[in-house]
Amino acid sequence: MTTIVKIALRNLVRYRRRSLLTASLIAIGVMAVIVFGASAGAFRSLIVGQMTDAMLGHLQVHQRGYVASIDNLPLTMLLSPAEVAVVERALRDRPEVEAYSRRLKFSGMFSNYTETTAIRLNGVNPEEELRTIPLLASRIRQGAGTLHPGEILIPELLASGMGVAPGDTVVIVATNREGSVNAAQLVVSGVLGSVTGPGGRDGYVHIDDATSLLRMDEPEISEIAVRLREFDRLNESAGAIRRALEEGRAAGAIGPTEVHTWEGLSPFYNIAVMIDLLAASATLGLIALVLISVMNVMLMSVYERVREIGTIAAMGTMPRTILGMFIVEGLLLGLLGVLIGDAVAAGAILAINAVGPTFDFGRETGLVLAPRLDLWQMLTVSGVVLLVAVAGTVQPAFKASRMDPVEALRHG
Amino acid sequence: MRVIVAERLTKTYSRGGVSVDALKDVSFTIDRASLVTFIGPSGSGKTTLLNLLGALDRPTHGRMVVAGTEVGSLDPRAAALFRGGTIGFIFQEFNLIPVLTAYENVEYPLLLIQRVEAAERRRRVRALLEAVGLADQQDRYPDNLSGGQKQRIAVARALVTNPQLVLADEPTANLDLANASTVIDTMRRMRDTLGTTFVFSTHDPRVVSEVEHVFRLEDGRLVGQETQAGVAR
Numbered sequence: 238m239t240t241i242v243k244i245a246l247r248n249l250v251r252y253r254r255r256s257l258l259t260a261s262l263i264a265i266g267v268m269a270v271i272v273f274g275a276s277a278g279a280f281r282s283l284i285v286g287q288m289t290d291a292m293l294g295h296l297q298v299h300q301r302g303y304v305a306s307i308d309n310l311p312l313t314m315l316l317s318p319a320e321v322a323v324v325e326r327a328l329r330d331r332p333e334v335e336a337y338s339r340r341l342k343f344s345g346m347f348s349n350y351t352e353t354t355a356i357r358l359n360g361v362n363p364e365e366e367l368r369t370i371p372l373l374a375s376r377i378r379q380g381a382g383t384l385h386p387g388e389i390l391i392p393e394l395l396a397s398g399m400g401v402a403p404g405d406t407v408v409i410v411a412t413n414r415e416g417s418v419n420a421a422q423l424v425v426s427g428v429l430g431s432v433t434g435p436g437g438r439d440g441y442v443h444i445d446d447a448t449s450l451l452r453m454d455e456p457e458i459s460e461i462a463v464r465l466r467e468f469d470r471l472n473e474s475a476g477a478i479r480r481a482l483e484e485g486r487a488a489g490a491i492g493p494t495e496v497h498t499w500e501g502l503s504p505f506y507n508i509a510v511m512i513d514l515l516a517a518s519a520t521l522g523l524i525a526l527v528l529i530s531v532m533n534v535m536l537m538s539v540y541e542r543v544r545e546i547g548t549i550a551a552m553g554t555m556p557r558t559i560l561g562m563f564i565v566e567g568l569l570l571g572l573l574g575v576l577i578g579d580a581v582a583a584g585a586i587l588a589i590n591a592v593g594p595t596f597d598f599g600r601e602t603g604l605v606l607a608p609r610l611d612l613w614q615m616l617t618v619s620g621v622v623l624l625v626a627v628a629g630t631v632q633p634a635f636k637a638s639r640m641d642p643v644e645a646l647r648h649g
Numbered sequence: 650m651r652v653i654v655a656e657r658l659t660k661t662y663s664r665g666g667v668s669v670d671a672l673k674d675v676s677f678t679i680d681r682a683s684l685v686t687f688i689g690p691s692g693s694g695k696t697t698l699l700n701l702l703g704a705l706d707r708p709t710h711g712r713m714v715v716a717g718t719e720v721g722s723l724d725p726r727a728a729a730l731f732r733g734g735t736i737g738f739i740f741q742e743f744n745l746i747p748v749l750t751a752y753e754n755v756e757y758p759l760l761l762i763q764r765v766e767a768a769e770r771r772r773r774v775r776a777l778l779e780a781v782g783l784a785d786q787q788d789r790y791p792d793n794l795s796g797g798q799k800q801r802i803a804v805a806r807a808l809v810t811n812p813q814l815v816l817a818d819e820p821t822a823n824l825d826l827a828n829a830s831t832v833i834d835t836m837r838r839m840r841d842t843l844g845t846t847f848v849f850s851t852h853d854p855r856v857v858s859e860v861e862h863v864f865r866l867e868d869g870r871l872v873g874q875e876t877q878a879g880v881a882r
């Protein structure tokens with residue numbers, strides 16, 4: 238085996254320029270895929286992180302059908318206190334659940350005493366909400382951003398459009414489920430920066446204010462946003478929660494519910510899928526590049542060495558051994574490209590992190606792109622490239638191993 | 650004792666509908682430990698015959714027994730095993746592996762064909778390099794050896810497995826007289842010490858005069874067989 242490796246290595250050195258050229262080509266491909274993958278991944282998780290940590294939560298529980306009509310923020314599809322209790326118990330039983338927040342969402346009219354406009358509001362418990370979407374605090378543009386009963390956080394577009402600032406008193410008018418209209422006077426305690434996506438421009442009031450404004454005898458809930466400890470286990474956790482709620486329903490404790498992850502709640506999911514597809518097609522391109530270049534070079538090698546192949550075959554070298562010689566050569570060529578590519582990619586990723594380029598996404602500005610040096614991704618890409626290099630060598634190597642020694646020796 | 654018994658060997662090539670008899674009804678025997686050459690004009694069938702004897706090709710008709718094996722009917726795998734175990738090859742163009750040193754070229758058949766263990770390998774390669782007088786050149790690559798040196802390395806490579814029969818197709822065609830004589834001389838010495846049988850082809854009359862046994866081919870037929878008494882054994 239060591240002899241075969243030695244022969245393969247020396248043959249690569251023998252055609253030094255060609256080997257280097259091919260290895261560089263592979264290296265560039267490997268680098269592109271790794272750097273692009275890491276950057277796209279960083280971009281994706283940054284945006285997803287913004288979305289989930291500043292607004293959505295990782296997943297949400299509603300009464301079944303709520304999300305489909307979320308545009309109207311219906312008050313007819315709420316979870317009763319008994320149901321909320323069951324859901325909370327299910328959530329508390331799950332170790333991966335870090336926090337959750339009960340929200341009562343409704344729409345109403347917002348008045349600064351001279352003008353009136355529509356507003357969408359979340360009634361929340363501020364501690365719960367902050368634990369569930371920790372980036373909410375970073376969205377406070379003006380004001381203290383507290384949310385005691387009697388206070389309201391309003392979206393910045395509304396604040397500038399209506400000329401309202403922290404400390405001002407405003408009136409919220411809302412119609413409840415039974416059709417009775419009620420109003421509350423609230424003090425603006427902060428102005429919220431918008432985030433991209435549905436609900437990104439909603440205001441916040443304390444949940445007690447929301448229940449009394451909507452004249453509810455007992456606090457009902459439109460949605461429960463959940464934050465997980467391990468975001469990577471999102472679908473698994475969603476499934477587990479879904480099952481727990483299904484059991485609760487079967488036991489007659491709750492009505493039908495629905496559990497959505499951020500993927501089902503945010504249109505950014507489609508962009509995320511596009512990013513993933515793009516990364517996948519870059520990988521496909523890399524595979525094609527490696528396959529074609531290795532195959533091409535190895536075919537050349539076989540044709541150039543027909544006489545050598547004839548010689549060793551005549552001497553009694555088994556086809557298997559000849560096959561091995563060329564496969565190892567193709568593999569080493571791939572390995573050279575992979576090693577160079579990995580090194581350059583690692584350098585590039587470190588460089589990107591050192592520079593720390595920023596970008597804007599929607600209204601979020603100054604997001605820092607920080608691609609991660611993902612060893613697992615590197616290993617996967619490298620492994621795929623090596624496999625493909627071997628695959629590209631199989632046909633030329635097979636050709637070499639099947640050569641008729643008489644024909645091969647007569648050649649050249 | 651006979652190393653080769655060939656009976657009515659015929660090899661017919663067909664090329665574009667025309668068939669060429671490269672060998673016609675060739676029969677002969679060769680004794681162990683002899684140094685034999687086949688001579689004849691270009692196209693007389695020398696290469697074809699050596700290819701048959703070396704199990705590189707199969708006869709169209711006839712049979713032959715080489716070193717106790719009926720070689721005319723071996724399948725490619727069995728033929729490769731037979732060649733690796735029984736035959737040493739020397740080529741007109743030396744055909745050393747360019748990426749291996751002289752030492753490694755000689756070692757190659759022990760390593761990748763016979764898979765002999767390291768100590769024995771080293772012993773045999775050293776002995777052969779000594780025998781062909783190139784022990785001091787063992788680390789050179791073929792590109793840095795003269796033609797004569799290359800062919801002596803090739804002789805060492807052919808002999809390192811201790812084959813019963815060495816086949817050489819025009820081994821001296823690319824060498825000057827001095828080098829050709831050295832190579833033939835080396836073969837003779839090996840024949841004397843190891844009892845190896847050497848069969849080679851040549852058109853070179855200077856070489857012919859140094860060999861005891863000469864077969865003459867013409868147009869695919871064996872037309873003469875001489876033993877040259879004058880040549881020292």
Ligand SMILES: Nc1ncnc2c1ncn2[C@@H]1O[C@H](COP(=O)(O)OP(=O)(O)OP(=O)(O)O)[C@@H](O)[C@H]1O
Nearest residue numbers: 662663664669671690691692693694695696697698
């Ligand atoms: N693969 C082949 N296909 C068709 N014809 C062949 C083939 N190999 C050899 N021949 C023909 O067989 C005859 C004998 O060829 P061979 O190569 O054995 O001669 P040779 O004595 O070795 O000649 P030279 O001295 O030129 O090497 C020639 O007519 C040649 O053209």
Ligand SMILES: [Mg+2]
Nearest residue numbers: 695696697818
């Ligand atoms: Mg010939």
